[in-house]
Amino acid sequence: MAKKQEKAKRGTLGKVLRYIGRYKLLLPVSILLALVTVALTLYIPMIIGDIIDIIGSGYVDMPAIAEKLGTAAILIGLTALAQWLMSTINNRVAYHVVRDMRNDAFRRMSSLPLSYIDTHPHGDTVNRVINDADQFTEGLLLGFTQLFTGVLTIIGTLAFMIYINWIVAIVVVVLTPMSLFIAKFIASRTHSMFKERSEREAEATSLIGEMIGNQKLVKAFSYEDEACERFADANGRLGRATLDAIFYSSLVNPTTRFINSVVYAAVALTGALLAIGSLGAEAAFTIGELSCLLAYTNQYTKPFNEISGVIAEFQNALACASRVFDLIEAEPEVSDAGAGLLGRAEGRVELEDVHFSYTPEKPLIEGLSLSVKPGERIAIVGPTGCGKTTLINLLMRFYDVKSGSIRVEGEDIREVTRHSLRSNYGMVLQDTWLAHGTVRDNIVMGKPDATEEEIVAAAKAAHAHSFIKRLKDGYDTVIGEGGEGLSQGQKQLLCITRIMLALPPILILDEATSSIDTRTEIRIQKAFAELMQGRTSFIVAHRLSTIKEADVILVMKDGNIVEQGKHGELVRRGGFYAHLYKSQFPTEVTE
């Protein structure tokens, strides 16, 4: 299991590297700059050590000091420049990698089968494209700048320390890992506390969501006092768990600081003893060297303390990346490359022995056959949740049939491209959807090259022109996400206008059950009627008039088509339709 995870992690790393590989030229430059930065940063304390030695030698040689200062100043400038260039390059690589990944993820989203989109929570997918990608960038940047330079600094410092004095170097190497052990010890102890805290947090948040989210309900039932009591309990538990988690985890910093001061003291002691021991000798250990070693000790412990955090961050970044890759690599729809093109259909649709189900355990449509001639109206009726949308899914080829076939104009819809099939359909769902953009943008969806006259004519035919004119900027009014600012009925009229403009030969319409004011409702019905003239139409119907006028009524129940026929026939048959009809339209029957 662990091995498998390890392998998966390496797989992700490989994929990340492939993305980074596109910026091949920048990478070696960044590495080179990192090397330069680290080497210079480490060299400067040595110069300062030299200066201190000159100062400490009793006779202060000002010209020598001035020369050293000059060199140091130039090197400092170079270090800063290298540092800045390096971070700029790293930023560029990281942001571009993430941009590429997001583009790929979005592109894949556009070719995912509907079954993926319907079964995966949208929030989760959005999260992958936005938050996971964001966290990945942060981790990648941190990895680039801190992990890499951190490791280089540790190695470089060690090398310099050994070069100056190997005994002191050993002291540092032996003592420093202590801080890592302690950090790890505390982390493992606090893990359960953090878990407890996030559980308590989830508890409180879900209570807030329920109560505050439904505050009106709470008030309507005078439930306020109980709600307060329940929250006070949850809040108290959350407070206690948070205190534990925050306090114990906040011990890491002081402890590592303490370890660092122990290391610092040890270096000072060893160095001083060495200096005293070698006092007067030719290869004496000098004060300047001691100051340099002390500076190194600080430099060495810093990345050491940070590195565990950075590694954790980097691992998290990889986990985020792998979630993004899951999306990028999700199985796309069966490609329709090489499939034929369906020309403009007359409107003949045939279903032959169609079987379909979303999950194998729950067979839904079994052996459905239906033959529709151009211009016929098919009404689909049945109680809510009976699977009327399933049929739409199959006709539009949002889902593929399990067996049997659907043919338009005699062509199996799996043999033609999706685009050529779908451009033969006009679909208006009750659950209207408008894109963020202007009214015009939304209307021309089906016919991007439409002229202004055509657009207005379509809007007039759809009875939408008068309300669009009254909008703030007419056809250029910007509609918010999800059609914000428009009423349900207006949204539906816009959707109808879209279809009115493209005038496809086959229609799929979804009559509104409710929520529309009377006047608009009547307009929509008129627009529907105009649209249906001479076109094959499938209508999810709620209105008796629509149903009665249909050429074929498909009666659905529990995802299955239970009856099929004309209104009169079905009522006489006395089956499910007759029952439904009686319960829905009691007066019609009694009168």
Added chain:
Amino acid sequence: MKRLLKHLKGLYKESVLGPLFKLCEATLELIVPLIVASIVDYGIGGEGGVGHTVFMSILLVLFGAVGLGFSVVAQYFCAKASVGFATRIRGALFDKIQTFSYSDIDRLGTSTMMTRMTADTSKVQNGLNLALRLLLRSPFVVFGALIMAFIVDARSAISFAVVIPILAVVVFSIMLISMPLYKRTQNATDGILLRTRENLSGVRVIRAFCQEEDEMAAFSEANTHLTGIQKKVGMISSLLNPLTYVIINLAILWLMELGAIQVSDGVLSAGEVLALYNYMSQILVELIKLANLIIQITRALASASRIADVLDIPSSERSGEITEGAGGDVAVSLSGVSLTYGGSSEPSLSGIDLTVRRGETVGIIGGTGSGKTSLVNLIPGFYPATEGKVLIDGVPVEDYDVVALRERIGIVPQRAVLFRGTVRDNMRLGHKDATDAEIAEALKVAQVYDVVCEKGGLDAIIEEGGQNLSGGQKQRLTIARALVGSPDILILDDSASALDYATDAALRRAIKTLEGERTVFIVSQRTSSIMHADKIVVLEDGEAVAVGSHKELLGSCDIYREIHESQFGGGEQVG
């Protein structure tokens, strides 16, 4: 923040002791360079020798240990103060929100209230914790180092006095410049978030219109825009490290020069130069910490003021004292009632007159936005009428004790919401003491008793948001919930929309058979749900265009007839 400080009551001790111990630790840190100087000058260079060196090294470790002690105590107090503070604020917010009236809730919005309670309080908690720990400590170390430098050698310390302001200006201006840019990054991220969400929610339409490529192009453009801003911010904020590095190191070089002169004059020792060098290094670290801290605290302060805004809102809910109605024949009467919501210029209801006798069933019909829900919301006093009078049992609504009034009214809201918990808990929402028998009776009337039995009876668990129930089941349960405690007035606000017509009819029949005289209000879009009512109110644009029975209205009211015919067909204008 000031407005929230009263919630720190009882945490004063912790809030003072935390920073205090932090300062003790910082003081120790400031002494360390002096000890090292003493090792150099007296241990290595002077008569102290090995003994002095070992002693001073032990002292260094000792200082570290005592510092650790101080720090642990400080962390504890700071954590306790900030967590305690956040917990109190969260509790206070929750309690405050419970007192809000419907208008208050509308004005604030649900998601705002939830963000205040979650994200904002947690930002305040972190901000306070950091502030207690570092807000005093960082300046203390910076100025402490400065003072120590002056004590060691006033002339060399001039470099400190010059470099500290320069560093401060650089660090803070980079932070100030990049902060608004970060906000722009956030906006650009929101842009691609919108595109992504839209691509998912509109997938069917996008594919039906073959818009995949256009969507891709739009996303790619937004994405490139984001990357551009990110690179710009990155370029500016990555100036911080190199710039401060240059400044501090040049300052060290300057210090060396000044020191060299002082040493050659015999005023300063090599160890003291080393100590000054160490002080200089401490300053940079603390200044950067301080700058980061200020960003975090600014965010926390913004959150704090948002929270304080909510806590400062005076609740507009008013409660009278009357608990009993005046009796009489009329259950509900509205005369000349109009209602204008806060923030809206148009009235949602105007000139409504309606008299409802005890035991009558009233149907209310009309399109979206015609004021149906507004009308029934006046009855339990959710909103006070802007004009006119609403009388329940002959007493003005506003004179009633809120709890007593709402106890007598059963409401089934449009959205069928159930809480996580057992069926019993949910049924007892408004009546804590309802017996199982009463609940069972209500469930039966609501046509949901069988479903509950199937799921395991009154102890059956309802998941969050009622996920384990169908829409129709949820709706019937909310109806049952309103029936518990057999209210005198029952309000069904379009609550049968997810029920099929047969169940809807059975439900209406069952409500009729209930004991006692019950006044029922049914809001609906379907004429079939209200056609049997004693009285039907037809609303259009907030006005009652007609009141009468089904038969009467079919003859006299065009709008009613239109609605009816659009649902039952047969009319000419339907086509």
